[in-house]
Amino acid sequence: MGSPRRFEDLVAIMDRLRDPGGCPWDREQTFATLRGFLVEECYEAVDALDREDLPGLCEELGDLLLQIVFLSRLAREAGSFSAADVVEGISAKMVRRHPHVFGDEHAADSAAVLKRWEEIKKEEKGDGPEGAASPLDGIPKALPALVKAQRLGAKAARVGFDWDRTEEVLDKLAEEAGELGAAVRGGDPAAIREELGDLLFTAAMVARKLDLDADEALARANAKFRLRFAYVEDAARRAGVALSDAGPALMNRWWEESKSRRPE
Numbered sequence: 414m415g416s417p418r419r420f421e422d423l424v425a426i427m428d429r430l431r432d433p434g435g436c437p438w439d440r441e442q443t444f445a446t447l448r449g450f451l452v453e454e455c456y457e458a459v460d461a462l463d464r465e466d467l468p469g470l471c472e473e474l475g476d477l478l479l480q481i482v483f484l485s486r487l488a489r490e491a492g493s494f495s496a497a498d499v500v501e502g503i504s505a506k507m508v509r510r511h512p513h514v515f516g517d518e519h520a521a522d523s524a525a526v527l528k529r530w531e532e533i534k535k536e537e538k539g540d541g542p543e544g545a546a547s548p549l550d551g552i553p554k555a556l557p558a559l560v561k562a563q564r565l566g567a568k569a570a571r572v573g574f575d576w577d578r579t580e581e582v583l584d585k586l587a588e589e590a591g592e593l594g595a596a597v598r599g600g601d602p603a604a605i606r607e608e609l610g611d612l613l614f615t616a617a618m619v620a621r622k623l624d625l626d627a628d629e630a631l632a633r634a635n636a637k638f639r640l641r642f643a644y645v646e647d648a649a650r651r652a653g654v655a656l657s658d659a660g661p662a663l664m665n666r667w668w669e670e671s672k673s674r675r676p677e
Contacts (some may be wrong), residue, residue: 424496427482431490444487450662451480452555509533531571548572560619560628570621579622586615644671 417423454477461469485496510533513520520526531548538546547569552564555629569575576582593608620627648667649656
C-alpha cells in the first residue's frame with residue numbers, strides 16, 4: 414500500500430490486522446489487555462511533552478492514536494461503536510460546547526467559557542433539581558492523586574468555592590504545615606497521614622491559583638533531584654568514598670556544590 418496519511422488509512426490497517434488471516438498477536442488482544450498499553454502510551458506522550466521533544470511527541474501521539482483505533486475496532490466487533498462514531502461524537506461535542514464560536518453566544522473570557530461548558534454538560538446529562546450531578550463529577554478515578562487534587566479544586570472553583578487571593582492559599586499551606594508538625598510531635602500515625610494529605614492537597618491548590626501544573630512542577634523537582642544526586646554520586650566516586658560511608662556533612666557539601674555546577 415502507498416504512504417497512508419488519513420485517519421481512515423489507520424482504521425483500514427487495524428481492520429486488516431484484526432480480520433481473519435491478520436496478525437495473530439493483534440487478534441488476541443482484548444479490552445483488558447489493551448488497558449495497560451493505553452496508560453503507557455499516555456505517559457510516553459507526556460514524557461515527550463516534558464522534554465519538549467516535538468518529533469518524539471509526533472511519534473507518541475501516533476502510538477496513542479493507534480490505541481484509540483484499536484479499542485474502537487474491539488468495540489465495533491462487540492456491536493457498540495466504531496472509530497467513526499468516536500470522531501463524530503467528539504466533533505459534535507466540541508461544536509455543541511462552544512456556542513460562542515459555532516453559535517451566536519458571546520464569551521468575554523476563558524472563565525466565561527468554562528462556566529458555560531459546565532452548564533452545557535449538565536444540560537446534556539439532563540440534570541434536574543432532584544438529582545443534580547455534583548460539580549466534582551467526571552474526574553477519572555484512575556488519575557494520579559496530585560492531578561486529581563488539582564482537578565477537584567478547579568471544578569469546585571468554577572461554582573465559586575475558592576480562595577479570593579493566592580496569599581490566602583499560602584496562609585492555608587503554612588497552617589497545614591503547622592498541623593502536620595503538631596501531628597508528628599503527637600506521634601499518631603493516622604493523624605500524621607491525614608495532615609500530610611491535607612498539606613499535599615493544599616500545595617496542589619497553590620499550583621492551581623498560580624496557573625501552574627502541580628504534577629509538572631513535581632516532575633521538574635524530581636528531575637532536579639536526580640541531577641543533583643548524580644553529582645553527589647560522581648563526587649563520591651572521584652573521592653574514592655562509598656556513599657554509605659560519606660556521611661551527611663560530606664554529602665550535603667557535594668549537594669550544595671551541585672546547585673552551582675549542574676544545570677537545572
